[in-house]
Amino acid sequence: MLGLMLDAVVIISLVGLALQSLYAPSLFRSILHFVVFGLAMSLAWARLNTPDLALAEAAIGAGVTGALVLVAFRRLIAIQPDQDKPSTESRSRLALPIALGAGLLVAILGLATVNIETLPAAAGVAVLNNLSSTGLENPITAVLLSFRGIDTLLEITVLLAALLSAQAVTRPDALEKSIVTQNPDTPLIGGLLAIIIPLTVLVSIHLLKAGSESSGGAFQAGALLAAGGVILALTGRLSPSQQPSLRLNLGLLLGLLTFIVMGLLPLLNGQPLLALPEPWAIYLLESTMMISIALILLLLFTGSISLRHRRG
Amino acid sequence: MTVTESLALILLLSGSAFYLAGTVGLLRFPDVYCRLHALAKADNTGLCLICAGLAILSRDWQVTALLALVWLVGLLASTVSAHLIARHAYMAGQNPISARKENECLD
Numbered sequence: 481m482l483g484l485m486l487d488a489v490v491i492i493s494l495v496g497l498a499l500q501s502l503y504a505p506s507l508f509r510s511i512l513h514f515v516v517f518g519l520a521m522s523l524a525w526a527r528l529n530t531p532d533l534a535l536a537e538a539a540i541g542a543g544v545t546g547a548l549v550l551v552a553f554r555r556l557i558a559i560q561p562d563q564d565k566p567s568t569e570s571r572s573r574l575a576l577p578i579a580l581g582a583g584l585l586v587a588i589l590g591l592a593t594v595n596i597e598t599l600p601a602a603a604g605v606a607v608l609n610n611l612s613s614t615g616l617e618n619p620i621t622a623v624l625l626s627f628r629g630i631d632t633l634l635e636i637t638v639l640l641a642a643l644l645s646a647q648a649v650t651r652p653d654a655l656e657k658s659i660v661t662q663n664p665d666t667p668l669i670g671g672l673l674a675i676i677i678p679l680t681v682l683v684s685i686h687l688l689k690a691g692s693e694s695s696g697g698a699f700q701a702g703a704l705l706a707a708g709g710v711i712l713a714l715t716g717r718l719s720p721s722q723q724p725s726l727r728l729n730l731g732l733l734l735g736l737l738t739f740i741v742m743g744l745l746p747l748l749n750g751q752p753l754l755a756l757p758e759p760w761a762i763y764l765l766e767s768t769m770m771i772s773i774a775l776i777l778l779l780l781f782t783g784s785i786s787l788r789h790r791r792g
Numbered sequence: 793m794t795v796t797e798s799l800a801l802i803l804l805l806s807g808s809a810f811y812l813a814g815t816v817g818l819l820r821f822p823d824v825y826c827r828l829h830a831l832a833k834a835d836n837t838g839l840c841l842i843c844a845g846l847a848i849l850s851r852d853w854q855v856t857a858l859l860a861l862v863w864l865v866g867l868l869a870s871t872v873s874a875h876l877i878a879r880h881a882y883m884a885g886q887n888p889i890s891a892r893k894e895n896e897c898l899d
Contacts, residue, residue: 666879672872679865 487527493520507556511549518542532620535687535696539703544777547710551781616762621691625762629754633739636769640736643776650783669715680708688770692759698735698766702773709778713787720784728775728786735772738765800848807841810834823889824881832874839866 497520501513518541525534607619607627616622624632684701691697712718742761743754778787793801817830843863847856 666875668872668875672868675868676865 483527490520490524490527494524507553511546511553514549515542515546518546531694532618532697532700535700536703539700539707543707544703544710544781547707547781551783555783616692616759618692618694618696621697621762621766624697625765629739629743632769633736633743633754636735636739636772639773639776640732643732643780646780646783647785673711673715673717676711677708680704680711684708684770684774688766691766692762698769699773701766702770703777705770705774706777706781709774710781713778713782717790718778718782718787719790720782721786721788722784723786723788725786728779731771731775732779733772735765735769738768796848796851800845803841803845803848807838807845810838810841814838824886825878825888828874828878832870836867836870839863 494517497513497517501510501517504510504513518537521541522534522537525531525537604619607623610627611617611619611622616626684704687696687701687704688698689696691701709718713720742765746755747753779785811834814831814834817834818827821827821830840863843859847859850856850859
């Protein structure tokens with residue numbers, strides 16, 4: 481009964497927040513509603529007993545994406561100040577039919593999936609049966625790195641491609657102004673950073689380690705680490721720079737390069753491509769991917785080629 | 793219902809009441825400083841009460857320690873962010889409502 485009520489609250493707030501973020505009178509309100517929508521979505525995943533997705537949604541969907549959208553908004557109003565005004569454009573007449581059609585499609589697909597009987601030879605069962613061969617306890621990490629490693633390899637490549645495209649179209653002028661508006665030199669900031677940043681690093685390493693037996697993994701840990709970096713950028717401790725830095729570029733590529741090398745190594749022993757042999761390989765891969773993901777997300781936020789450290 | 797359960801229930805309910813009061817304050821108070829005052833104080837107390845209630849229900853020292861950490865991090869984040877918002881509003885030239893009224897009387 482209580483669970484049902486909770487589900488109802490989550491569903492109603494999801495639909496309400498989605499409508500609000502589409503129909504809010506100003507762009508800024510839309511963004512805020514979208515961020516809260518991400519949080520409600522992560523609650524929904526938690527209610528569906530998928531803690532991995534809930535973590536990823538909270539860290540990436542609500543946290544990092546929210547920061548990215550907000551900084552994009554700030555740059556947008558610097559270029560086009562009238563974007564923040566309530567929009568007077570009327571919606572296309574096609575909007576409602578398209579929305580209803582899409583909703584119907586999702587409902588039909590959902591109903592169809594609910595009614596499907598699980599096949600005995602389904603992939604999920606195969607994963608659970610072969611879990612012991614990977615040395616991992618969390619089937620999700622096993623799928624991500626051992627069984628479907630190629631997907632994860634392509635994911636991190638896509639993330640890198642996204643960063644390169646963002647860097648290609650970002651205007652380098654006034655980057656710093658768009659992140660830090662006023663110099664936050666209040667003593668409280670130093671105190672906050674002294675506690676929050678070590679905690680962020682600690683929790684991301686915990687998430688990384690937890691990925692092998694319970695919920696967690698490189699993407700969640702990387703997003704959390706990036707969030708720590710975003711705090712440093714917002715408080716002016718890290719500032720965007722246009723000087724390319726070799727160390728940073730190596731860090732960006734580290735995850736992908738390690739994945740490629742580890743993926744090719746099994747070929748020497750006559751094993752198939754991407755057959756990750758041991759848990760240590762997976763730990764190495766996850767750690768390097770966490771660093772790369774965090775750096776990529778942070779650079780997407782600052783919109784710069786590299787970062788400069790500044791004493792606070 | 794045992795004594796611990798009823799104690800936890802009282803803590804959880806009063807925590808929710810603080811949250812509700814803070815939210816009503818956020819929606820109804822006249823200026824940014826009053827709103828921050830309502831939010832930061834009431835929500836921190838609410839969080840403390842709810843964490844205490846959950847800690848009693850969990851009967852586990854590890855969970856209790858984690859909940860205490862949650863509360864402390866929440867305190868830290870809300871203190872600093874409330875301070876920064878108030879500072880930003882003050883720098884942007886927003887006067888507190890009472891000062892504004894006095895000025896209007898002087899005019």
